[in-house]
Amino acid sequence: MTRLTGSERAIVVTALRHAVPYIRMYKRKVFVLKAGGDAFNTPATTQSLVEQVGILHQVGIRVVLVHGGGPQATELSTRLGIETRMVDGRRVTDEETLRVATMVLNGEINTRIVAKCREVGLPAVGLSGVDAGLIRARKRPPVTRAGEAEPVDYGFVGDVESVDASVLVKLLESDLVPIVSPLSADDKGTLLNVNADTVAAVIAAALGAEKLIVATGAPGILETLADPRSLISYVDRAGLKRLRDEGRLTDGMLPKVAAIERALAGGVPRVHVISYSVPDSLLLEVFTNEGTGTLVVDDIKQLSPAEQRS
Numbered sequence: 001m002t003r004l005t006g007s008e009r010a011i012v013v014t015a016l017r018h019a020v021p022y023i024r025m026y027k028r029k030v031f032v033l034k035a036g037g038d039a040f041n042t043p044a045t046t047q048s049l050v051e052q053v054g055i056l057h058q059v060g061i062r063v064v065l066v067h068g069g070g071p072q073a074t075e076l077s078t079r080l081g082i083e084t085r086m087v088d089g090r091r092v093t094d095e096e097t098l099r100v101a102t103m104v105l106n107g108e109i110n111t112r113i114v115a116k117c118r119e120v121g122l123p124a125v126g127l128s129g130v131d132a133g134l135i136r137a138r139k140r141p142p143v144t145r146a147g148e149a150e151p152v153d154y155g156f157v158g159d160v161e162s163v164d165a166s167v168l169v170k171l172l173e174s175d176l177v178p179i180v181s182p183l184s185a186d187d188k189g190t191l192l193n194v195n196a197d198t199v200a201a202v203i204a205a206a207l208g209a210e211k212l213i214v215a216t217g218a219p220g221i222l223e224t225l226a227d228p229r230s231l232i233s234y235v236d237r238a239g240l241k242r243l244r245d246e247g248r249l250t251d252g253m254l255p256k257v258a259a260i261e262r263a264l265a266g267g268v269p270r271v272h273v274i275s276y277s278v279p280d281s282l283l284l285e286v287f288t289n290e291g292t293g294t295l296v297v298d299d300i301k302q303l304s305p306a307e308q309r310s
Contacts, residue, residue, distance in 0.1 A: 032064045032212050034200035036071075038070075064168055064177070069108070073104045091157070125178055128181035135202070139156065140154045195255050201260070214272065273293045274292055
């Protein structure tokens, strides 16, 4: 065992004392964490995120991890000679792309995360929206976009119709950590590729989660897309609408913001957008007022004075 210096011991004790009020506040509460496929590109980033989830679990916070897999699906599609098409940050999914999504989401990433959980001693269970009827979806109809004559057919992309979170409740009550792939199905058993941000939002609402935390490659929500220094510390739904109307939200951030708004409308009081690449960003967001990313609420008036000062 490594011996700490006097100053290192003081830092550890101070950190623990600072965290105690948050641990007391969030014990037995449910957090839903959504992490994009980028967060699992390397063993190091995967381990970092899983270790942080493990700490939340050890202090009594019930965590559901929903993962994406966009970069890995794109990479495999390229290797197989399958064209990748994105519209407004959402993947158009034909039959070949659906097979790729199934292999990547349920086969590669979900299993890799659960294996890493075993390595760090975290009792995790892998499942998808198909399992136990967790997510009931319907095939998205063609969508007409402004300025385009032909509607966009998203193929085997699903829109969520309902959530049966009972399987997640049972797992959480058994002190297990659900690792959820967003792949879902309709009532006829047709597999559908559902956006992971959307799945995380509807699960958070169905579970009455205390927080939805979205871990992405960006430091949070930015006032100016190309300027990381323009990080917005906190914003409400009206502020998100302003950013969208001004064209400051583009590409992959659009479905994320739509999911955030859905979670807030579903009763989730706090949504956090953080970067998985910032060291210990999840722990800092949960156990400090300052956090590292963007806090989103339904109305700014709901923020405490301490939150607004930070």
